[in-house]
Amino acid sequence: MTAPTHPAPKPDAVTGQPRPPQAPVEASWKPYDKATDLGPGTPPPGKGPALEWFADAKSTRWGAAAFSFVIFAAVGSWRYGGFGWVSVWYVWLVLLACSSLFLLGRKQMRMTAGADWLSIGDKQWVDTYRLRTIRVAPRINTSVLELTDAAGNKADTQVWYLQKNRELWDLVYNGILHSITHHGADVNRRAVEHLHLQAVIRKPPTK
Template sequence: MNPDLPPKPDPQTGEPRPPAAPGHFNGLKEPQPYDANKVPSGPTAALEWLYGTRKSGWWSAATVVVLIIAFLTFKSGLDWVFAWPTWLFMAAAGVAFWFLPRNTKMAAGADWVNAGGDTIYTYELVEIGTSGTPGSWELILKDQRGNVDRGNIADYQQNPLLWDLVFNGIRHSVAAGATIDPETYRVLKLDEYPNPPRSRRGGIGV
């Protein structure tokens, strides 16, 4: 193990917690209760998890409206403000995203993450990439076993403690030689000095 990197947490206890990963967090204020029907399983205990709720629809709706406003302002200045069809379109888009099913389901253990598809072994990554634009970056992870996952970084970061676990594995994999392009390195803020570990209130899923 690289002595300059934080250690991998114990699979059962989750200790020691990895340092706080860099990022912008607008998600959970309190841990969600463990629900076996909503938390993806993995090879060891799930230490952190995230699943969609009706409340999370407000974030989706607000994000869509903000992105529409930013796009319209960039394209035509503030002229759109005086066009009532534009306001009607934004309202319809916001309502539509609020009513979309909350299908987000992800969980992370000491050395794995499952975002609703393949289980990715985060300390065995061989390729790390991103696609998309600011505000909607997609994280692409591929491990030594051939498992591939594509998930929105904002979804991971809704549970900062989950993101800490995934990010620590990414750091170890990069140090071990995983392929990562300069843009992904910048988006993930891998050059930022780690913060102290966060604390969690609540139990561990088994």
């Protein structure tokens, strides 16, 4: 996708209009099922209403739990040289405990965005139009976006997870562009490349 050359106008803090254009996403992007049993998070103090949000549907988490159970069971079979592990009670306990982790934490992973803010769970939030640093850091098989705003607030999550709701990502991405263009946010090289920010960077990062 072509790198954007400038940010779109900042949306109104209450109405969210005009909505920013569609932001670049990863090549592997696909639609995701959104939770129906959760709502958006609470806006930070002094900020406008939530405009977009996302949390995984229960079915998505159940699928991940089932897949992890199969993987752990395969490891157990390899470790015991067969299926002898099925008679060992504590192995079942470990399998169930590890798989259940995928069913927990949906609320902690819920992301919510307003016209000029992003929150992850109930503890992290940033002003997306006053970002001071924008970092993309590598993790095992993924990349994590790390944001810090001018007040020192921080938020981080996987890039592909933020893009699960494209309208939410559009809001966040436009804030990133504004922070770079109008406030000189510090951006690392991986973020420039991964987020297609080449056209709005005045001075290429050295690392």
